[in-house]
Amino acid sequence: MTDVLAEAVVNGAGREELESLPVPKEFTALHTRIEDVDLFRGERDKDVRRSLRLGAVPMPELAPDEVLIAVMASGINYNTVWSATFEPVPTYAFLRQLGKQGGWQARHDQPYHVMGSDAAGVIVRTGSGVRRWDVGDHVVVTTAYVDDQDPLTHQDGMLGSDQRAWGFETNFGGLAHYTVVRANQLLPKPEALTWEEAAANPLCAGTAYRMLVGDRGARIKQGDVVLIWGAAGGLGAYASQFVRNGGGIAVGVVSSEEKAAQARSLGCHAVINRQEIGLAGSEPADPSVVGKSLGRLIRKAVGEDPNVVFEHVGRATFGVSVFVARRGGTVVTCGSSTGYQHEFDNRYLWMRLKKVIGSHGANLQEQSETNRLISQGAIKTALSVTYPMEEAAEAARLVQQNGHIGKVGVLGLAPKPGLGVTDQALRERIGELNIAPLRR
Known part of the structure; x- marks a missing residue:
């Protein structure tokens, strides 16, 4: 019409x-x-x-x-x-x-x-x-x-x-x-x-900017290792660029080899396929299994644990995000595409002085x-x-x-x-x- x-x-x-x-x-x-x-x-x-x-x-x-x-x-x-x-x-x-x-x-x-x-x-x-x-x-x-x-x-x-x-x-x-x-x-x-x-x-793009660059988000700095879930998706594609442009080290997680290639083209220094860590579906992943596997792959790729985890997947990944962030690190979250009810081991948050930042738009x-x-x-x-x-x-x-x-x-x-x-x-x-x- x-x-x-x-x-x-x-x-x-x-x-x-x-x-x-x-x-x-x-x-x-x-x-x-x-x-x-x-x-x-x-x-x-x-x-x-x-x-x-x-x-x-x-x-x-x-x-x-x-x-x-x-x-x-x-x-x-x-x-x-x-x-x-x-x-x-x-x-x-x-x-x-x-x-x-x-x-x-x-x-x-x-x-x-x-x-x-x-x-x-x-x-x-x-x-x-x-x-x-x-x-x-x-x-x-x-x-x-x-x-x-x-x-x-x-x-x-x-x-x-x-x-x-x-x-x-x-x-x-x-x-x-x-x-x-x-x-x-x-x-x-x-x-x-x-x-x-x-x-x-x-x-x-605006959501990713506030999460990572803005003064109300994680405020990434040069040299920060940033883990980005869904690095070839809408949010992740912008997050990867903001990390790279800001002198950070972007580590992307994706679900296919095609998406891995796209994530690298947008600035990811390293890319991990979800299949490598046994992560599938929307059920919460066991940090003691998936988290440890992911942590080993991140350290193998860039030598350090993440300073920041860019989180928007929610239920399936949140426990892993809290687990893999380094001591004193930050999980910044803007959504929960796999579910809003998150489970995580609070010992890894409070005893290792990590923080969670809620970000919206x-x-x-x-x-x-x-x-x-x-x-x-x-x-x-x-x-x-x-x-x-x-x-x-x-x-x-x-x-x-x-x-x-x-x-x-x-x-x-x-x-x-x-x-x-x-x-x-x-x-x-x-x-x-x-x-x-x-x-x-």
Whole structure:
């Protein structure tokens, strides 16, 4: 489904023309429906292709501090899988909670949920309170949905009591032809990148930056050995680069030889295949077996135990992460894709003076610093493959089954990959292979 405004965006219309065209009353979006919440009850394979629907939803009204973006490209994150499987809780609980605040927030409580926490596109409308952005601007969307009237938000956007993950804990996300976001979520799109390359970065790159580089994370330094679980995945692909760029020693863990090659190309000094340490599935690994094997392989490869463990796998690996970190080391965690209930031997934490840091998303300044590095070509996009919107459910299934490398992109209004570059000379200086080395 297209409309005259969308067509104008695709054809490169300027500000005046975009402002003169009507906003459609409906738009195409990937979404779930509340009546499907119990769809997978009692089933082992919760195939997201059954719950994800592509179709028309109503256009929401724009709040004064928001912009309406014509989405040129988006991406799949693991929170898309959580949304589509209605686990660990259906996201409608988040939308109801948000809607109870009343006012503009009431719009989010709908019997449908438009998901997606990545987007790059063109601003087509601005609310009356928006100052720094104009219709026609090319932007990327950062994930943190924050209340700028909360005092804690001004200390750190991620600490605010009402901080939410846009497109997961809010409605009107990025896997659609249009998305509604707050102005304080916006950053300029890197000029050397295509729409799909730009859309792939904010959530995973910003999260990895905060975990490793930012002053609220592990704060890696030159020479630090960093163990990175899932080093060829969306988060791991950026973590490997931040470690290498910062003078650290990246040791990646992956699940196949193909992924091992990709992890090395992104900066891992050493790569370990999960099969070498007997780690499989989502059941918690025995640190006395898996941890000792992993520790031996790390020391053989780089001579030392890890200063930092980059953890997001959760239940299957957390006990091992605590075990293998060196005395005084740090485990920094941002998620639990294999389960939230973690088991570990606390003796290895308290008696060896280790620490665990919880990290979530990134504030706008951290996202801005990350975006600058990407714009310079210092950090490469982790995009590996791009699907058309009509196959977005297949893209989500690929991520659900861990069959992907890096980030999986989804086109929105962009008719084909490769569009959106506004500084071709910079792109040529950076080099095609240095922009998206994982692209298939």
